[in-house]
Each structure stands twice: as structure tokens, then as C-alpha cells.
Amino acid sequence: MHDVVDLRSDTLTLPTPEMRDAMARAEVGDDVWEEDPTVKRLEAMAAERLGKDAGLFVTSGTQGNLVSVVAQARGGQEVVLDADSHVFNYEVGGAAVVGHVQTRPIKTARGFLTPEQVREAIRPANIHLAETALVCIENTHNRHGGTCCTPEEIAAVAEVAHGAGARVHLDGARLFNAAVALGRPARDFCRAVDSVTFCLSKGLGAPVGSIVCGSHELVSRARRVRKMLGGGMRQAGVIAAAGIVALERMIDRLADDHANARTLAEGVARLPGLRVDLASVQTNIVIFHVERGAADASARATQELVAGGIARKVKVHAIGPMSIRCVTHKDVDADDIRRALDAMNEITQGWA
Numbered sequence: 001m002h003d004v005v006d007l008r009s010d011t012l013t014l015p016t017p018e019m020r021d022a023m024a025r026a027e028v029g030d031d032v033w034e035e036d037p038t039v040k041r042l043e044a045m046a047a048e049r050l051g052k053d054a055g056l057f058v059t060s061g062t063q064g065n066l067v068s069v070v071a072q073a074r075g076g077q078e079v080v081l082d083a084d085s086h087v088f089n090y091e092v093g094g095a096a097v098v099g100h101v102q103t104r105p106i107k108t109a110r111g112f113l114t115p116e117q118v119r120e121a122i123r124p125a126n127i128h129l130a131e132t133a134l135v136c137i138e139n140t141h142n143r144h145g146g147t148c149c150t151p152e153e154i155a156a157v158a159e160v161a162h163g164a165g166a167r168v169h170l171d172g173a174r175l176f177n178a179a180v181a182l183g184r185p186a187r188d189f190c191r192a193v194d195s196v197t198f199c200l201s202k203g204l205g206a207p208v209g210s211i212v213c214g215s216h217e218l219v220s221r222a223r224r225v226r227k228m229l230g231g232g233m234r235q236a237g238v239i240a241a242a243g244i245v246a247l248e249r250m251i252d253r254l255a256d257d258h259a260n261a262r263t264l265a266e267g268v269a270r271l272p273g274l275r276v277d278l279a280s281v282q283t284n285i286v287i288f289h290v291e292r293g294a295a296d297a298s299a300r301a302t303q304e305l306v307a308g309g310i311a312r313k314v315k316v317h318a319i320g321p322m323s324i325r326c327v328t329h330k331d332v333d334a335d336d337i338r339r340a341l342d343a344m345n346e347i348t349q350g351w352a
């Protein structure tokens with residue numbers, strides 16, 4: 001039980017006492033000189049888990065995606081991605097600003113491009129057209145409510161992309177959530193992709209950082225881009241130490257977050273005026289929609305739910321005028337889920 005039930009994001013998780021202890025004791029060096037033993041250890045552990053040659057510690061998921069795009073697509077080339085993807089929607093247009101690449105958003109059913117969509121989107125050789133350099137996949141998918149795709153689905157998309165000479169990047173900010181939910185090793189999801197980013201600072205609970213993994217060649221290009229972006233950090237072992245604890249201790253417990261999300265979603269589904277697609281609740285994200293007749297009444301009700309939650313020390317996040325997202329994580333337990341449902345029950349009483 002926590003004083004405030006904060007369901008706005010799993011990015012709000014606080015480092016565990018074990019992480020703080022590891023941070024205090026971390027052996028460090030200058031990582032731009034590639035002399036920080038703790039960063040090197042974290043990168044090697046991550047690469048090993050994902051079945052790749054090498055890893056690169058970056059400041060954030062956004063930086064991991066940006067260095068991956070810029071390392072694999074030149075200015076004027078095109079990146080094919082889902083229209084609801086994080087890279088396209090929430091990364092401040094970095095691919096265009098820094099990489100001068102053109103993004104090609106494709107509307108998908110569950111957040112995942114199908115092999116047919118990729119085949120259609122890839123540009124043929126023609127003097128008029130931008131070359132397709134990269135296809136991006138996101139797993140789990142944030143805006144689609146934490147949905148997962150399987151390693152086989154990723155491999156099918158990658159086969160089409162590679163056949164056309166394009167590379168594949170996996171935004172696996174919550175890759176371990178997908179791995180735990182589907183009961184598959186994380187490396188299975190990475191086998192067919194050229195680069196993958198995952199976040200230590202979301203459900204895994206570390207305070208800062210993400211890792212990009214790929215071949216030695218990809219990682220050395222990514223390292224240069226990271227430096228260009230100002231992401232070459234010095235005694236970064238202090239934060240990497242928490243990432244090591246995250247990888248060693250925090251993966252299996254993600255199953256608890258998924259169970260809590262399921263309880264929350266099933267409770268929300270029983271409340272008047274709230275609609276949730278239970279089939280999309282596969283991991284730690286619950287997105288639901290507020291329906292109170294006309295759009296303006298629904299938008300007001302959404303605000304009422306957010307404000308009413310704050311008054312009851314339950315924080316949820318409006319991701320659209322009539323949509324709310326709740327994310328479960330290690331700092332929310334089963335009692336907190338009951339409190340969140342009690343609060344939403346009180347607020348929605350009288351809406352029926």
C-alpha cells in the first residue's frame with residue numbers, strides 16, 4: 001500500500017534499496033574512453049540476454065531510438081513505421097531534425113505492421129522516390145495498450161524488409177513485458193532485427209537509462225551518434241549499476257504488474273461510462289475510454305475522472321480527450337489497485 005497510487009506511467013518507478021546500494025558502490029571510469037567497467041558489464045549482460053554482439057548504454061528510450069535510426073538511415077531516406085508508434089508520435093520529430101529522414105506512418109490494427117503492409121510500403125527503385133532504409137516495430141505497443149507481438153510475427157516482417165534491402169529496428173522499451181507475457185526469452189524477439197532498444201527505467205525500475213543492442217558494427221556507429229547527441233557520459237557506471245540490478249532482479253516480477261493490470265481492467269469494465277477492450281490488456285497497460293454521450297460531455301467526464309482521482313490520491317493519465325491510460329508497475333500493489341478501483345467507482349457513481 002502506498003500513499004499515492006500513481007498509475008500515470010511505469011517511468012515513475014523509484015530505484016530499489018538494492019539499486020541505491022549498487023550505485024553507491026559502483027566501480028567507475030570514463031565511459032567516453034570506454035573505461036567504465038560497470039557500464040561495460042551492463043552492456044555485455046544486455047547483449048548476451050538479447051543474443052546480440054554488443055550493447056550501448058544510452059540516456060533514454062528516445063535517445064536509443066534516435067541513435068538507431070540515425071545509424072541506419074541517411075538523410076532523404078525513409079523509415080516505415082506504425083502510425084501510432086512512439087518514434088512517430090512522441091520523440092519530438094528527432095528523426096527528421098537530426099537524421100533528416102522521412103517517416104512513413106502506416107495505420108495498423110493492433111500497432112503491428114503486417115508483412116503485407118511492409119511489402120506495400122517499401123519503395124521500388126525509382127529516381128523519384130525516397131529509398132526505404134529502415135522499418136521500425138514497437139513491442140510492447142504503448143498506444144495500443146501494451147499489446148505484444150510474437151517473435152514469429154517480427155521475423156515475418158523482417159524477412160520482407162531484409163529481402164528489399166531495408167534494416168529493422170525494434171523499439172522494445174517494454175520488451176521484457178512482452179517476453180514475460182508470452183513466456184518467451186527476450187532474445188527470441190530480437191533474432192530477426194538489426195537493432196533493438198529496451199528501457200531499464202520503466203517496469204524494470206532503474207532510475208535512468210536504456211540499452212541499444214546489435215552487431216559490433218551497428219553499435220560502433222550508434223556510439224558515434226550518441227556522442228554527437230551529447231549522450232557520451234563519463235562515470236556513468238553510477239547509474240549503470242542500477243541497470244545491472246534491474247536486469248538481474250526485476251524481470252520475473254513483471255508478471256505481478258500484468259496480473260494487477262488485468263484486475264484493474266476487469267474492474268474498470270464493470271464501471272458505468274467506461275469502455276475497455278479487455279483483449280488488448282496483455283501486459284501492464286490499461287487504456288480505457290470515457291463514454292458519456294456527446295463528445296464534449298465525455299471530455300468533461302474524462303477531466304472529472306482525472307481530477308477526482310487526484311483528490312483521492314489516485315493518479316491516472318489522460319492520453320486523449322476521452323481516453324485514459326493506467327500503467328501498473330513495481331510501486332503499485334494489489335491493495336493500490338483496489339483503491340484505484342474504489343476511487344473510480346465513487347467518481348462514476350451517478351453516471352449510469
Ligand code: TLP
Nearest residue numbers: 009011060061062063086090142171173
Ligand atoms: N514512453 C513514455 C512517454 O514518452 C509516453 C510513457 O510514459 O509511456 N518507446 C516507447 C514504446 C515508450 O513508451 C517510450 C516512453 C519511449 C520509447 C521513450 O523512452 P524514454 O521516456 O526513456 O525516452
